[in-house]
Amino acid sequence: MLQFKNVSKTYENTNVTALENVNLDIEKGEFVFLVGHSGAGKSTLIKLITAEEKATSGEIIINDINVSKLKRKEIPYYRRTLGMVFQDFRLLDNKTVLDNVAFAMRVVGANKRQIRRRAPDVLGRVGLSQKAHFLPDQLSGGEQQRVAIARALANNPNLIIADEPTGNLDPDTSKEIMEYLEEINRSGTTIIVATHDKDIVNRMHKRVIAVDGGTIVRDDERGGYSEHEEL
Amino acid sequence: MKNFSYFIKEAFSSLSSNKTVTFMTLITIVISLIVTGFIQLVSVNLVHISNQLSSNFEFNIYIKDSVADEELESVRQDILQVAMVDDAVLMTKSEAFQEFKSKMSDDPLLKGLSEEDNPFRNRFMVTVTDLNQADRVMDEIRMISEVDAISDNLETSQKLVDAREKINLYSIIIYLALALLCLSIISNIINVSIFSRRKHINIMKYVGATNWFVKTPFVIEGVLVGLFGAIFSTVLLAYGYHLIYPKIYMVMQGVFLIQPMAIFYQLLGINTVYGVCIGGLGAGFAVNKYLKV
Structure with a gap:
């Protein structure tokens, strides 16, 4: 479902090569950790997946869409097939929890009936039905991240990309967030988590892809965080 | 929507x-x-x-002295025939003289000046419908044989x-x-x-x-x-x-x-x-x- 073929990325303005000749295959329903130092190329890899950056060479195919060839106009429609979760949650703080989820659906053109049916449902999946009418800053960090996960789920994507989803959370809450992601993965959604969190990676025994110096240095089916990849 | x-x-x-x-x-x-x-x-x-x-802007068309008073109306018709002429109002030389005299009634120079010494000419005060075209209109009026001169205020109109x-x-x-x-x-x-x-x-x-x-x-x-x-x-x-x-x-x-x-x-x-x-x-x-x- 996700394929990188000889993908390289050089940033034009700085002339820095962030990724070099990356080949990658992720199957539908996989749970993958993306690990590596800051500046190893992790963020660039994620940005290429989300079409925020364009590959300098090579081909990226996600959900049968050739992402490297997307026109600017087509990017929004492509993004609707992805769910994204960020370290800083990125919730709209003037909207309630329910409205944050509803907003993501409205943006892609869902009607009121669809929103009324689906938004409470996805909030239920992250255990926040009771807090639907709270504002984000009335919630704990873990709860906010769960709202973000619910929002990512709202449009029923088959791929969720989480960029340091536990970066701002304590270990217990991090564990909880990962459990929600694992639960979502069990229902068939492919999940890619970029992280520095050694404990989580070591505990969950999922596929680990390590990036360093712009190339993939390790790809373990059931790996952990290796010592030299530590921060 | x-x-x-x-x-x-x-x-x-x-x-x-x-x-x-x-x-x-x-x-x-x-x-x-x-x-x-x-x-x-x-x-x-x-x-x-x-x-x-510009709609009030008048051109003075002076008529030759040789033209008899009876012929003035037919001259007026000729002028009105010219395209874009709006109106032509006659001011006879005696009217002009009277007007002049009434304006300058106190001037001692005018004492004893009689109708016979009238220096004025018969003239038509012509207005045009489009001031932009005044040049051409006046050229055409100048062609009328009875017309002596046209006051040179074209520059002002321009x-x-x-x-x-x-x-x-x-x-x-x-x-x-x-x-x-x-x-x-x-x-x-x-x-x-x-x-x-x-x-x-x-x-x-x-x-x-x-x-x-x-x-x-x-x-x-x-x-x-x-x-x-x-x-x-x-x-x-x-x-x-x-x-x-x-x-x-x-x-x-x-x-x-x-x-x-x-x-x-x-x-x-x-x-x-x-x-x-x-x-x-x-x-x-x-x-x-x-x-x-």
Whole structure:
């Protein structure tokens, strides 16, 4: 479902090569950790997946869409097939929890009936039905991240990309967030988590892809965080 | 348009939650519209006045002394035959002499001057329908054999025509220059408000909103501010004009400005188009910068 073929990325303005000749295959329903130092190329890899950056060479195919060839106009429609979760949650703080989820659906053109049916449902999946009418800053960090996960789920994507989803959370809450992601993965959604969190990676025994110096240095089916990849 | 109510709601909620920016944008539009509206009022009135002057602008057509009084009417008909001649009024030499005498009744030089010494000639005072064509009209009148001379005030008439064209041209140039200036100011002001909402835009882009979807509420917001600004500034201008109108009439006798009500709707129309375009475009340009996510 996700394929990188000889993908390289050089940033034009700085002339820095962030990724070099990356080949990658992720199957539908996989749970993958993306690990590596800051500046190893992790963020660039994620940005290429989300079409925020364009590959300098090579081909990226996600959900049968050739992402490297997307026109600017087509990017929004492509993004609707992805769910994204960020370290800083990125919730709209003037909207309630329910409205944050509803907003993501409205943006892609869902009607009121669809929103009324689906938004409470996805909030239920992250255990926040009771807090639907709270504002984000009335919630704990873990709860906010769960709202973000619910929002990512709202449009029923088959791929969720989480960029340091536990970066701002304590270990217990991090564990909880990962459990929600694992639960979502069990229902068939492919999940890619970029992280520095050694404990989580070591505990969950999922596929680990390590990036360093712009190339993939390790790809373990059931790996952990290796010592030299530590921060 | 299932999104329409959403766009309107978003636009209004952002208008009220960004009061300072809304107010600053409104003030900029109002000031700019008052300036351009003032230019508009001055220019339409100058054109209006020059139209009045040109419709009253008379050419004196002097008739040869050899032409008998009985023949004057047929000469008048000949003149009226010429294209674009509006009217030809006869002033006989005795009428001219009488008028002259009554004006200068106290002048001792005129004492003893009798009708026989009348130095005046018969003449027609001719008005034309289009002052631009006065040159050609006069050339044609000159061809009539009874015509002796034509008073040489063509130059003056040409100046009037030129002035009218210049007024129109300059007011369009000033208008456009102010529109561009105002557009850039407003775009920058709105930019401030959008900067504070870039997180919002960013999130919208990540969940797959099209540029159009992100932009529309901002553009509606700009259009609304432009519309309010247009109405507000037009009312202010119209009120000011209403106050000034009778005073100008007193000062410049014989010159009529356009009546306040006759110009109100034109002013409102142009200001609305201007305000709406500036507001909408300003917002659109400002958002564009934040759409590249």
